[in-house]
Amino acid sequence: MAIGVFDSGMGGLTVLKALRAQLHQESFIYLGDTARLPYGTKSPDTVKQYAMQMARVLVERGVKVLVIACSTATTAALPHLQQMLPDIPVIGVVAPGAQAAVSVTRNQRIAVIATETTIASEAYQGLILKQLPKAQIATRACSVLVALAEEGMMDNAVAESALKHYLDSFKDEDTLILGCTHFPVFTALLTKILPPEVSIVDPAQATSKALEALLKKQNLQNDTLQNQGSVQYLVTDSIQRFQKVGALFQGQPLLQSDIELIDACNPV
Ligand code: DGL
Numbered sequence: 001m002a003i004g005v006f007d008s009g010m011g012g013l014t015v016l017k018a019l020r021a022q023l024h025q026e027s028f029i030y031l032g033d034t035a036r037l038p039y040g041t042k043s044p045d046t047v048k049q050y051a052m053q054m055a056r057v058l059v060e061r062g063v064k065v066l067v068i069a070c071s072t073a074t075t076a077a078l079p080h081l082q083q084m085l086p087d088i089p090v091i092g093v094v095a096p097g098a099q100a101a102v103s104v105t106r107n108q109r110i111a112v113i114a115t116e117t118t119i120a121s122e123a124y125q126g127l128i129l130k131q132l133p134k135a136q137i138a139t140r141a142c143s144v145l146v147a148l149a150e151e152g153m154m155d156n157a158v159a160e161s162a163l164k165h166y167l168d169s170f171k172d173e174d175t176l177i178l179g180c181t182h183f184p185v186f187t188a189l190l191t192k193i194l195p196p197e198v199s200i201v202d203p204a205q206a207t208s209k210a211l212e213a214l215l216k217k218q219n220l221q222n223d224t225l226q227n228q229g230s231v232q233y234l235v236t237d238s239i240q241r242f243q244k245v246g247a248l249f250q251g252q253p254l255l256q257s258d259i260e261l262i263d264a265c266n267p268v
Helices: 012-022 044-060 071-084 094-104 116-121 123-131 143-150 157-167 183-193 203-217 239-250
Strands: 003-007 028-032 065-068 109-114 136-141 175-178 199-201 231-235 259-261
Touching (some): 003 012, 003 044, 012 028, 012 203, 012 239, 028 044, 044 116, 065 071, 065 203, 071 094, 071 116, 094 123, 094 175, 094 199, 094 203, 109 116, 109 123, 109 157, 116 136, 123 136, 143 183, 157 183, 183 199, 231 239, 239 259
Parallel strands (some): 003 028, 003 065, 109 175, 175 199
């Protein structure tokens, strides 16, 4: 049985990459709701509806675990999906990301960049403060970065100036959480712009560890495969576009034959 992973679009591919690196014997079904992207500027109720539909598609395909590879959908829908699917473990990216930041910060000053809806939910802030009540958390909604990433503009002058614009308000933070799964594609630029003492936290790594622990605990690992598991991609809009931009996110080509178009309005 495969592991289901979904995002509003290509962003979750950064999570999928980390999951595959950690769990190479597992197979995955990745669903990008590309027809309805972005999620990050929509209301939590709308995102919750979309997330429920995406989860249903993956459950119909028989997944054994669901990973919400989208911070926005995690903040809007995680408890709801856990309730809706009592027999399938569901994890998101926010708690692992917050935990990773708590572990690396030295001065308890943490910056979070994410979408408008994620920042407004205060989910990262709440989880960090539970563990570090004196932490100072600075946040910035950077929705334009999602559009740049989906456009494949990951390492050019436009992306650099957008990042500088958004990072401008941060001061002494020693940790930056990439609180949107589209943002790890800017890591090369961020490393260039940020002072070297700032740790960049990509929740994908911590999520892959959390998933591995969960599979072990619930005895759900795939022990039968010797080689790398497979990935099947589902999208709600253009296969060609997903293939082209998805390759930039994954750092390797995507085969058109691995990508299937589904109807966002009648997804199952
Ligand atoms: N990748 C998503 C996230 O982590 C959302 C991007 C969007 O659709 O706005 O929040």
